[in-house]
Amino acid sequence: MPNAESNSRSPSTTEKLISVTNLCCSRGERVLFNDLSFTANTGECVHIVGPNGTGKTTLLRTLCGLNGSDKGDIRWLGQPISLSDAFTHQAVYIGHKDALKNELTALQNLRFNQQLESIHDEDALENSLLRLKILACADLPVQALSFGQRRRLAFAKLLLYPKSVWILDEPFTGIDAHGRTLIENLCVRQLKDGGTIIMTHHRSLQETALRTYSKEVFIQPQESIL
Amino acid sequence: MPNAESNSRSPSTTEKLISVTNLCCSRGERVLFNDLSFTANTGECVHIVGPNGTGKTTLLRTLCGLNGSDKGDIRWLGQPISLSDAFTHQAVYIGHKDALKNELTALQNLRFNQQLESIHDEDALENSLLRLKILACADLPVQALSFGQRRRLAFAKLLLYPKSVWILDEPFTGIDAHGRTLIENLCVRQLKDGGTIIMTHHRSLQETALRTYSKEVFIQPQESIL
Amino acid sequence: MMNWGEFFNMGGYAFHVWTSWGLSLASMITIVILGRRKNAKIKAQLANQIRREAKINSDNQEQ
């Protein structure tokens, strides 16, 4: 799973999994953030905090290479992401758009994702549904699922194959108390296994099981965005 | 705004604004809930509670007449909703789909909604954006808004014209702490003015400003939905 | 001097010549007028936006 070299958690600079320096992003004419720097290590959950519209989603998408940035750079084990193949192989992003096909059933959606990694394992599919408690919906087309069930299905994908970095945009929206505990535990397991999580969430992580792993990065609103 | 006759809050049966008796709804072959009964009075916030996939959204949509029900009935001031004109004039529903046009700006979207009620008041538009702190986004097309800004815009519509019943599906998703307080205060104001709110939310309302007005209705999961 | 009637007749091709010339002239004038109007509109919009920002600022200070 995560790279062997970066498995220890000592804060030596060579081992930062992801490091962001002086990043500056803008949308339209509006500068969203300026000079943002942080690092993410293995076993660390970086919690991006900021009011609505400060650019949290934009930041996550920039980390994935989906948006360009105006200035600054993003490195993955010291390499710029545009060059790093490791990035595309080891990161997974779950945003508000859940990449689920409405006309396929829950199971078929998962199977598709598995195929992209050239794996074939029916049991793993069912197990991941079971772990998120939506196995009962396995054969329903995704459009019939409730909002929360749909979100859970998006998370079930995380369990199909090991990836060292999870990038999650508001993972707990629409999920009930029991589901939240489930997902928190999945995250803790990921961190314990030496993975990294970068997430946004509108409440403090102190009340969750992630509290001991989390580190807050606050995005300062630039102008009167709100 | 709300009907004069139903302005006092004594629990006499004739004055129930909305009463639901022995309602039963199903989706596909699956019974979601059975024998659900509750009433909603003026100045009351009915909080529908239940784990993911129990049928909260289905219930709200049924109250609006968007879904059919299998059994039971729903009355509005004693009249079945199919006959009650009052219902269509006095209720407003905000679900996950926010009825915002991506290609129009925030202001244009609001103006559209106002026009449907044959009102024309530019100041009211700007003020409702200001009250939800998204006036700065007034001229951005909705598709450029962040998730939270978009949700706020959906709520700004509530302020355009007085409606006595608000039906809200997970109103706080994607909204930051400050926004939550804003929306709670809007709700309190609505209740104080003699309105009614029916909402779903995955956390307890006890931690919010709505605590004194709220009444929980729990939907018992029927079979192994999760 | 020349005969104006004959001139406008254009040897029987009045329709062809004058519509061609007329359309060219009309489109040039339209382009210029539209450009000018756009300028005024942009400036008005900007002024409105500046007013609105003042409103947001005063609202923020109230709190």
Next chain:
Amino acid sequence: MNALLLNTLTLYFRREWQLMFRNTGTLVQPLVFFVIIALLFPFSLPVDLDLLEKIGGGVIWVSAVLATLLSLERMFHGDYLDGTLEQLLIHHRYLPLAVLGKVIAHWSATGLLLSLMSPFLCLAFNVPVEQIWVLFIGLMLGTPSLTLLGAIGAALTVTLHRGGVLIAIIILPLYIPVLIFGAGMLSQQVQGLEILSQIYTLAAILVLALTLAPFAIAAALKATIN
């Protein structure tokens, strides 16, 4: 009462127009398709002005039918996806009238524009002047029926992801009579025959569609959305 009815009609008409106006793409789409379809023919047929003249009228009619057909999918689907249609159903004061307003707006951006455009296309096809008139009248009488009939198909398939084909299959049988009478006028006229009976038939179809279709559309929307 009458004023209120008219109000609903014009309200939805205006709303639809404004929406189309914001999004120039939607507004000119049918027109562009109409012109493109018609213009593909000269490129694909042997260079022969006589041949073009003979088929010109027919090609223009087919292009009009296709352009209308292709625009239908968009009539309700966007409103369905973003939730506007739900809102319309909830607040349905006089649903058939609201729908009629929408349909008329839609027609004015398809059929009306197409008819006005047709004389220019006729020039490109070398169609003689007497025939241009016949074509124009035929299109003005025929296209509203096309839109009204098509809207029924659009309403029936509104909840489907890829309703396009289904609409085409459903309403094509309804379109063929209009096409036969409309395009038939041209060949009648070329042969020096009377065309009044065709005009009456088209007018009769239009009157029938105008009175019945709005109710059918409203009923179809109510039945399919849940």
Next chain:
Amino acid sequence: MNALLLNTLTLYFRREWQLMFRNTGTLVQPLVFFVIIALLFPFSLPVDLDLLEKIGGGVIWVSAVLATLLSLERMFHGDYLDGTLEQLLIHHRYLPLAVLGKVIAHWSATGLLLSLMSPFLCLAFNVPVEQIWVLFIGLMLGTPSLTLLGAIGAALTVTLHRGGVLIAIIILPLYIPVLIFGAGMLSQQVQGLEILSQIYTLAAILVLALTLAPFAIAAALKATIN
């Protein structure tokens, strides 16, 4: 390495086919449109078998171009809306190849099916047997170029709500040469002239499109998604 490249190609090809297979509508849509467009003509032209025979080949070519054009909007837009495209970009191992796989799958459901269907339509139009062959070969060589070129337009407009018209306007100038050479073969053949030069030109366009278009598509996707 080579095996891996081939793997990417086949993976996305298979995935696309499976997806189309689930949703029969998508699969048969181009075919249905193709047949419908072609069959509208006999209804709208004066009854005259000679005329039909003369225009038959041209009509079939136009129908093929239109059917391809109409299917393009769906090529990437669905994937964009639900977030699958983002995932593809993030994990872009050999993006142009993945894209090529998709395009080939798409072609096999449009161009290939259409070409196979064309001989039957020819019968309906009384097209003589020698011409049927020319038409078939022309379509088999021309339609892949149509899909490849069209995919560039589809990629440029993928983020737009109503990309359809724009795609049509953008790629029409690119389609016209293919149409001229493809349909030109028919009239050459009727006049008893050589058609080899046309065949070579179509083949050259195809080779060019096949080598360059995947990179253009990938670049366009990267440039527009953000």
Next chain:
Amino acid sequence: MNPVSATWNFLYKTYHRLASPREFYTIAQYTTPVFGVLAFVLLLCGAYLGLFKAPADYQQGDSFRIIYVHVPAAWLSLMVYVTIATAAAIGLIWRMKMAFVVAICSAPLGATFTALALITGSIWGKPIWGTWWTWDARLTSELILLFLYFGVIATYYAFEERKTAEKAMAMLAVVGVVIVPIIHYSVEWWSSLHQGATVFAEGGPRMPADMLTPLILMIFGFMFFYGYALFIAAQNMVLNNERKSKWVRELVTVNINTTH
């Protein structure tokens, strides 16, 4: 300093000044009226000479006077497209903001010229060829050019995010430039009703001087008009694009204060 390097320095400086929106705006405030006046004078002289002084053609009679609007419009329709494609390429390669502005502001103007060439050509064709329209190579390719202009304009305005819009528009504009030689050489490559090169023919123009002079004046008049209209449009676009910047805000507030 030798003249070559002096010129180079001057060009280099102007390039950099024009590349900054603010500098461009200031410079344009002076150049716009100059272009406008030049265009007006040239067009006026051209029209006077063309309508009053030039003799009627011995074959076409007075209908040939359409040439004075048809040829400039047709010629500009090609020149403007080349400008757009060049600017778009510069924008894509060197990421120069103003290049995109020039490209997109030129597009509606080019489309207008193309439409004018098509319309005046058709009007001219009716008496000369006996038909408004045929499907020959030159006319058809000019029509495709019009569609291409529409495509460029539509692509730019379809996108919300300006950077994306610029890139998409530029990609299309660059790809589309293949059509220009096709239009220009169409009369040679395919048989066509349209006449071959007359003005820009090998071995000099085949036209008497009193017919040619107004044509040259009109062509330059059209070119300066294009420059004039381009400056107006580009200034508008710069104002709009830079509406967050301080200098535009000051400009507008000064404007408000002086007008009220």
